[in-house]
Amino acid sequence: MKIAIRADGGTKMGMGHIMRTLVLAKELIKQNNEVFYICRIDLTSRAMYREEFQHKFLSDEIKEMCISDIYKNGIEKLISEGFKVCFVRENHLIEDISIISADLLITDSYDVDENYFDKTKAMFNKTAYIDDMNLYKFNLDFLINQNIDAEDFDYKVNDSTKLILGAKYIMIRDEFRNLSPKSIKSKACDIILTVGGADPFHITDKILSWIKNLDYNFHVVVGPSFDKSEVLESYKNDKIKLYYNANMHMLMKKCDVAISACGSTLYELAVCGVPTIGIIIADNQLGIGEKLNNMGVIKNLGWYDKINREDFINNLNELISDYELRKIMAKRASSIIDGKGAERIAKILCEKF
Numbered sequence: 565m566k567i568a569i570r571a572d573g574g575t576k577m578g579m580g581h582i583m584r585t586l587v588l589a590k591e592l593i594k595q596n597n598e599v600f601y602i603c604r605i606d607l608t609s610r611a612m613y614r615e616e617f618q619h620k621f622l623s624d625e626i627k628e629m630c631i632s633d634i635y636k637n638g639i640e641k642l643i644s645e646g647f648k649v650c651f652v653r654e655n656h657l658i659e660d661i662s663i664i665s666a667d668l669l670i671t672d673s674y675d676v677d678e679n680y681f682d683k684t685k686a687m688f689n690k691t692a693y694i695d696d697m698n699l700y701k702f703n704l705d706f707l708i709n710q711n712i713d714a715e716d717f718d719y720k721v722n723d724s725t726k727l728i729l730g731a732k733y734i735m736i737r738d739e740f741r742n743l744s745p746k747s748i749k750s751k752a753c754d755i756i757l758t759v760g761g762a763d764p765f766h767i768t769d770k771i772l773s774w775i776k777n778l779d780y781n782f783h784v785v786v787g788p789s790f791d792k793s794e795v796l797e798s799y800k801n802d803k804i805k806l807y808y809n810a811n812m813h814m815l816m817k818k819c820d821v822a823i824s825a826c827g828s829t830l831y832e833l834a835v836c837g838v839p840t841i842g843i844i845i846a847d848n849q850l851g852i853g854e855k856l857n858n859m860g861v862i863k864n865l866g867w868y869d870k871i872n873r874e875d876f877i878n879n880l881n882e883l884i885s886d887y888e889l890r891k892i893m894a895k896r897a898s899s900i901i902d903g904k905g906a907e908r909i910a911k912i913l914c915e916k917f
């Protein structure tokens with residue numbers, strides 16, 4: 565089966581859509597499917613939208629002319645993973661998608677509406693959407709929501725739409741599967757700080773200004789789409805290390821506590837059994853953060869712009885000093901994900917063809 569995945573990643577939007585679809589894409593390939601991506605570029609002229617823009621091998625000159633930082637990092641990540649990328653103009657999305665051939669279109673993007681679902685449903689044999697927020701009436705064949713709060717949503721879908729919802733469908737990278745239980749240290753000293761692939765609100769800078777004098781070891785992940793990352797260099801010392809191409813699996817295994825945005829990284833931290841302080845930085849993280857907080861898996865501090873230094877430091881110190889709580893949180897976290905989510909989704913998507 566020929567499968568197209570419609571997703572973008574870059575400085576402003578982060579890399580979440582790219583990273584989670586890559587997990588699914590690789591699983592679909594394992595099940596003998598042909599998979600390629602559809603990504604936006606900044607090109608507006610139809611005259612320049614030639615056949616060469618539907619192939620991954622673009623000249624450096626064309627890359628510089630047509631792909632800004634808005635989309636560049638996502639495209640480069642996909643190409644580095646060996647995927648063919650077809651390009652569509654950001655202001656002519658439906659028109660350009662209409663000339664692309666595939667049996668199944670999977671979309672993971674917030675830049676959609678009900679018109680998008682109606683139009684693409686007519687173009688492809690089957691369509692699927694990876695959702696977080698339940699904002700529309702969905703005219704498609706498969707609706708996927710891997711999040712812990714997915715079954716709380718009252719989705720409006722066709723009678724024939726297959727709902728693929730909940731934690732059993734969480735898409736986890738291979739390196740986070742089949743892990744041994746984490747050994748919780750009585751004295752916590754290593755802390756990972758990660759807000760995702762991008763940091764448009766400069767939350768990392770803000771948190772580092774708060775914790776720079778604390779006597780812990782901070783391991784700070786600088787995502788590929790961070791802007792002004794050079795500002796963070798001023799915080800480097802014996803207690804604060806920056807990681808630009810972090811091996812997240814090894815870093816999470818090393819650390820005793822995490823400070824993380826409430827996105828998909830929480831699921832990786834959960835399977836690693838890392839007690840986590842969560843921070844909400846986007847609307848789609850609100851339900852995830854609240855649900856995991858209520859389950860006792862994380863300590864959710866709420867929206868990033870409502871947190872003050874004193875509360876943040878107090879919560880961090882309390883978690884670090886409470887050995888029993890960290891053990892309980894780690895056990896709860898590691899029990900909610902079995903690592904087979906992408907495999908289950910792929911089987912469902914393929915079974916009707």
